[in-house]
Amino acid sequence: MKNSLERLNIPRLLVYAVLLFYTGISLLPLIWMTSVSMMTLGEVNAGLVWPRAINASPCILVTTDEYRVEGQTYSRTRITISIPEEAAAQQGGLAARSALREANVINRNEHFRIPFITNYCAAWQEANLGRYIYNTLRIVVITVAGTVTFCTLAAYAFARIKFTGRELLFALMLATLMIPDIVTDLPNFLIVSKVGEFFGSGGLGWCNVRNCWTNNWPALTIPFMASAISIFLMRQHFATIPNELWDAARMDGAGHLRFLLQVVVPLSRPVILVIVLFTFIGSWNALAWPLLVTNDDSWRPISVGLLQFLQTEGNLAHLRMAGVMITLLPILLLYALTQRTFIEGISTSGLKG
Amino acid sequence: MVSETISTGQQNKDVGHYRGFLAGRRGRILKENITAYLFLAPGLVIIFLFGMFPIFYAGYVSLYNWRIRQGEYRGLQNFTSAMGDIAYVFFALVILGLIGAGLMSLWEARTKAKEKNIPYHFPLLFFLPAGLIAFGLVQFLLSFITFFTQEQAIAAGYAAKMGNISLGIATIVTGFMVNFLLEQWQHKLYAPTRYSILPNFTTPALIIVITLGGAFLLIQSVWAHYQGLDPVAAATAAIRIRFLSQGLVALVVAYLLWSWGMRQQSTVKLFAGIAGAAGLIGTGYYLIDIWPAIIQGADPRFYLSLRVTIFYSIGTVPVQLAIAMVLAYLLFQNIQGKGFFRVVFFIPYITPAVAAAGIFQALFSLRPNGFVNSFFTNGGANPERALLWLKEPNSALAVLGQAFGIEAASAWAIGPSLALLVIILFNIWNFVGYNTVIFLAGLGNIPHELYEAAKIDGAGRWALFRHITVPLLSPTTFFLSVISVIGTFKAFNHVWVLRDAASLGTTDTVSVYFFETFFRGARFGYATAMAMVLFVIILTLTLVQNRIAAKRVFYG
Numbered sequence: 078m079k080n081s082l083e084r085l086n087i088p089r090l091l092v093y094a095v096l097l098f099y100t101g102i103s104l105l106p107l108i109w110m111t112s113v114s115m116m117t118l119g120e121v122n123a124g125l126v127w128p129r130a131i132n133a134s135p136c137i138l139v140t141t142d143e144y145r146v147e148g149q150t151y152s153r154t155r156i157t158i159s160i161p162e163e164a165a166a167q168q169g170g171l172a173a174r175s176a177l178r179e180a181n182v183i184n185r186n187e188h189f190r191i192p193f194i195t196n197y198c199a200a201w202q203e204a205n206l207g208r209y210i211y212n213t214l215r216i217v218v219i220t221v222a223g224t225v226t227f228c229t230l231a232a233y234a235f236a237r238i239k240f241t242g243r244e245l246l247f248a249l250m251l252a253t254l255m256i257p258d259i260v261t262d263l264p265n266f267l268i269v270s271k272v273g274e275f276f277g278s279g280g281l282g283w284c285n286v287r288n289c290w291t292n293n294w295p296a297l298t299i300p301f302m303a304s305a306i307s308i309f310l311m312r313q314h315f316a317t318i319p320n321e322l323w324d325a326a327r328m329d330g331a332g333h334l335r336f337l338l339q340v341v342v343p344l345s346r347p348v349i350l351v352i353v354l355f356t357f358i359g360s361w362n363a364l365a366w367p368l369l370v371t372n373d374d375s376w377r378p379i380s381v382g383l384l385q386f387l388q389t390e391g392n393l394a395h396l397r398m399a400g401v402m403i404t405l406l407p408i409l410l411l412y413a414l415t416q417r418t419f420i421e422g423i424s425t426s427g428l429k430g
Numbered sequence: 431m432v433s434e435t436i437s438t439g440q441q442n443k444d445v446g447h448y449r450g451f452l453a454g455r456r457g458r459i460l461k462e463n464i465t466a467y468l469f470l471a472p473g474l475v476i477i478f479l480f481g482m483f484p485i486f487y488a489g490y491v492s493l494y495n496w497r498i499r500q501g502e503y504r505g506l507q508n509f510t511s512a513m514g515d516i517a518y519v520f521f522a523l524v525i526l527g528l529i530g531a532g533l534m535s536l537w538e539a540r541t542k543a544k545e546k547n548i549p550y551h552f553p554l555l556f557f558l559p560a561g562l563i564a565f566g567l568v569q570f571l572l573s574f575i576t577f578f579t580q581e582q583a584i585a586a587g588y589a590a591k592m593g594n595i596s597l598g599i600a601t602i603v604t605g606f607m608v609n610f611l612l613e614q615w616q617h618k619l620y621a622p623t624r625y626s627i628l629p630n631f632t633t634p635a636l637i638i639v640i641t642l643g644g645a646f647l648l649i650q651s652v653w654a655h656y657q658g659l660d661p662v663a664a665a666t667a668a669i670r671i672r673f674l675s676q677g678l679v680a681l682v683v684a685y686l687l688w689s690w691g692m693r694q695q696s697t698v699k700l701f702a703g704i705a706g707a708a709g710l711i712g713t714g715y716y717l718i719d720i721w722p723a724i725i726q727g728a729d730p731r732f733y734l735s736l737r738v739t740i741f742y743s744i745g746t747v748p749v750q751l752a753i754a755m756v757l758a759y760l761l762f763q764n765i766q767g768k769g770f771f772r773v774v775f776f777i778p779y780i781t782p783a784v785a786a787a788g789i790f791q792a793l794f795s796l797r798p799n800g801f802v803n804s805f806f807t808n809g810g811a812n813p814e815r816a817l818l819w820l821k822e823p824n825s826a827l828a829v830l831g832q833a834f835g836i837e838a839a840s841a842w843a844i845g846p847s848l849a850l851l852v853i854i855l856f857n858i859w860n861f862v863g864y865n866t867v868i869f870l871a872g873l874g875n876i877p878h879e880l881y882e883a884a885k886i887d888g889a890g891r892w893a894l895f896r897h898i899t900v901p902l903l904s905p906t907t908f909f910l911s912v913i914s915v916i917g918t919f920k921a922f923n924h925v926w927v928l929r930d931a932a933s934l935g936t937t938d939t940v941s942v943y944f945f946e947t948f949f950r951g952a953r954f955g956y957a958t959a960m961a962m963v964l965f966v967i968i969l970t971l972t973l974v975q976n977r978i979a980a981k982r983v984f985y986g
Contacts, residue, residue, distance in 0.1 A: 089765070092760050092763055092765055093765070095756070095757075095760055096757070096760055096761070096765075096771050099753075099757055099775065099862075100771060100774050100775070102859070103774055103775055103777055103778050103859070103862075103863070104774065104777070106778075106786070106789045106790065106793060106859070107777070107781070107789070109789070109793060109801060110789045110792070113792065122797075122799075123799075124797075124799030124800075124804055226472075227472045227473035227476065228473055230469040230470070230472070230473060231469060231470050231472075231473035231474060233469060234465075234466040234467075234469035234470045235470075238462055238465060238466040238469070239459075239462060239466075240462055240463045240466035240467065241463055241606075241610075242606070243466070245633065246470065246474065249478075249482070250474065250477055252482070253477055253478070253481035253482045255968075255969055255972045255973075256481060256482065256484075256485055256965065257916075257919075257920045257964075257965070257968050258920070259920050259922055259941040259944065259945070259961070259964070260484070260485070260488065260961045260962075260964060260965045260968075261480065261481065261484035261485065261488070262945070262948075263484075263488065263491070263948050263954060263957055263958055263961060264483075264484035264485075264487035264488045264491060264958070265480055265484050267487065267491070267578060267579075267954075268479070268480070268483070268484065268487065268578055271577075271578040271579075272578075275588075280588075299476065299480075300476065300480040302472075302473075302476050303472070303473035303474070303476040303477050304477070304481075305477055305481065308473060308477075332465075333465050333469070358780065358782075361782055362782045362783055362784070362923065364783065364784060364922070364923045364926065364927075365922050365923070365926070365945060368949065369949065379782075380782060380783075380784045380923075383784050383785060383788065384784050384926075384927060387784075387788045387791065387927065394792045394795065397788060397791075397792060398788075398789070398792060400788075401785045401788045401789055404782055404784070404785045405781055405782065405785045408780060408781065408782055409777070409780075409781075412776075412777070412780050416773050416776070419776075419780070420772060420773070420776060420867055423864065423867055423868075424867045424868060424870065424871040425871075
């Protein structure tokens with residue numbers, strides 16, 4: 078790495094100090110969130126920075142208990158949530174119930190304990206996060222399949238086929254980039270309801286409800302199945318594929334579709350990966366649009382679910398942070414696995430995710 | 431093209447006896463066209479239906495009293511009740527912009543033809559296909575819009591609409607065919623060689639037809655709306671419009687005078703500059719003075735949201751760009767762990783907005799021992815008066831001053847509210863990583879030789895940063911600042927999570943207020959009127975950015 082700036086001699090220590098300081102700022106909210114998500118309500122209210130020792134923390138226990146109920150002794154191996162007593166009193170709900178069960182235990186054989194994850198279980202259960210994550214994954218899969226198919230086809234046509242009106246259509250397509258989502262949300266809501274009614278029981282009768290689209294997958298996925306920026310990125314990449322390949326393929330009798338599938342797509346894996354990633358993140362983050370077109374949990378995605386949870390669990394910071402943690406984790410994992418593609422995708426395209 | 435002509439002979443040999451419709455060069459071009467349009471169809475239908483058509487639809491909805499269902503026609507009343515009488519000035523600016531765009535496209539087509547040194551005759555003829563296409567487009571859009579406004583899904587109604595829609599499409603296709611014939615004709619007449627590219631006047635002609643038509647319709651409806659007002663309202667509106675226009679014209683004149691004066695060398699500079707500056711200050715005061723009268727009768731929350739957006743932009747953009755530039759500069763040094771820092775700085779940007787906003791909501795809790803509040807208490811603030819953060823509608827300056835016992839601070843009731851300050855901090859935290867990555871890409875484009883040369887001339891590190899890095903990075907800075915300002919106008923997710931009823935709307939940016947009116951208030955017509963205003967603002971910013979970037983970008 079020969080870099081001319083190297084000889085600028087900004088004191089090394091100062092550089093590292095500034096960078097580490099900002100690393101701290103970047104990570105502080107996340108670290109704090111992780112810490113709070115493992116506390117009991119008592120610990121949160123006491124304003125602790127870090128949860129207390131493992132033994133005092135709520136944990137998941139695998140135990141064999143002996144009960145005495147009405148003079149008889151039972152033995153049972155089970156998984157329980159254990160919460161320290163002072164915390165249990167404040168916690169209510171789940172914790173109180175578990176504390177009640179503890180009362181009859183006369184002998185306990187502890188096999189092993191998983192500390193710190195009770196909040197996650199509670200948040201998962203109370204926020205119905207499993208349902209929302211499942212919904213989001215369904216939405217993502219449909220959207221990504223549509224995006225990759227439609228955008229690849231369109232980008233190929235723009236990049237490698239000469240046809241009448243190519244420049245005009247391309248310019249028109251790029252013009253849609255200037256139209257912000259927030260402006261199109263309302264008319265799109267009306268459009269989607271009308272299209273849904275058109276296909277619904279009152280119109281063509283493709284489904285047996287009045288509106289096929291809203292509160293169902295089409296409203297959540299079809300509008301996002303093609304985007305000008307994806308087509309643009311792919312087109313730029315397809316245009317760099319040498320013409321000789323096309324000539325050779327045509328000599329061998331391949332048509333456009335065959336050339337696209339067998340030559341262009343394998344050569345363009347990185348750019349397709351970038352588009353898949355951004356579509357995934359986009360679906361995971363979508364808030365305004367799903368708020369508009371969903372009215373129950375059947376297709377509601379994670380952002381809306383988490384927002385509802387944040388609003389209903391007003392005072393229970395530890396549960397809220399646990400919910401946040403669960404929502405964050407998949408994205409952070411994805412980022413950890415693909416960070417190079419990710420950052421390069423952004424810095425080459427200037428894409429604002 | 432060349433490879434096509436080469437292989438034509440071969441193709442003819444292959445098919446030999448068969449000379450059908452799809453044979454030969456013409457047939458292959460047709461086949462290519464069909465393939466291309468089949469490939470494009472799904473993607474472009476989605477993009478145009480959900481990305482472009484909504485703007486026209488929004489324009490239609492904004493003219494009605496539309497609450498979930500379409501109500502009676504209100505003309506431009508949604509706009510005037512949101513913005514007040516300033517709406518007329520707004521429309522005047524939009525009309526001027528449209529006409530300017532039309533003229534500019536014509537001029538560009540002309541210079542293009544001149545540059546290529548191709549004689550262009552009968553360019554006016556191209557207004558024929560342009561007119562046909564424009565007419566077809568209007569027909570198509572209107573019937574398409576009414577297709578989506580129909581109350582009941584009745585088969586007969588759909589059939590009639592389909593008829594109108596296909597009529598529109600047929601007109602457009604005819605327009606394109608006329609255009610094609612004209613081009614062929616010109617091709618034969620003027621093309622020096624077979625492959626030369628002729629200037630196509632249809633596109634600018636189309637833009638001109640559409641913009642002039644739009645401007646005409648807009649003028650007509652503004653005039654009709656103005657005529658429809660009762661005499662007293664019309665008279666007061668006229669007076670306000672006159673005052674406002676006087677102020678704006680004076681402002682522009684003073685600015686021109688001032689900037690002209692700055693460019694002069696002699697004593698003229700001094701006098702022109704002083705006069706210009708005085709004019710600017712004077713008209714500024716004048717506008718501030720008449721402002722309450724101008725926005726009388728307007729929606730106060732709309733103006734509050736505009737003010738909030740401006741505070742939000744001013745609070746976020748310079749700070750996040752400055753931090754990002756410094757970080758990028760430091761990361762660009764030859765240091766260990768560059769990749770690590772880049773990855774970590776980027777984490778806030780990829781965290782889902784709702785989750786990250788949820789964390790900030792908890793960090794800035796109003797409890798005395800909440801995370802941020804405990805810092806303040808330890809730092810000497812009065813623990814009895816814990817800050818309310820997201821629930822605090824009062825000015826951040828005043829509240830923070832009081833927290834540290836400066837009693838005079840209660841008079842500083844200006845600037846963003848404390849609640850908005852939290853959102854500003856969130857935005858900075860969130861976007862620094864993104865800006866850093868783009869700055870890094872920009873730094874990579876600065877040629878090393880410049881640094882070497884400057885160092886030979888004895889420049890210190892501050893001089894290098896100030897006189898090489900900052901100016902050569904300016905295209906990136908400019909791009910990022912415009913993108914970020916546009917971003918503040920579009921900002922939604924995190925603001926929606928962090929907003930609190932107790933902050934009394936002091937955190938609602940334009941987009942959030944729009945969504946609130948639409949989603950909670952179900953006032954669709956009114957909300958789309960605001961969305962159209964928002965759209966014009968964002969579009970203007972984008973166009974200005976494109977225009978300046980085209981002039982100033984430096985591809986070292």
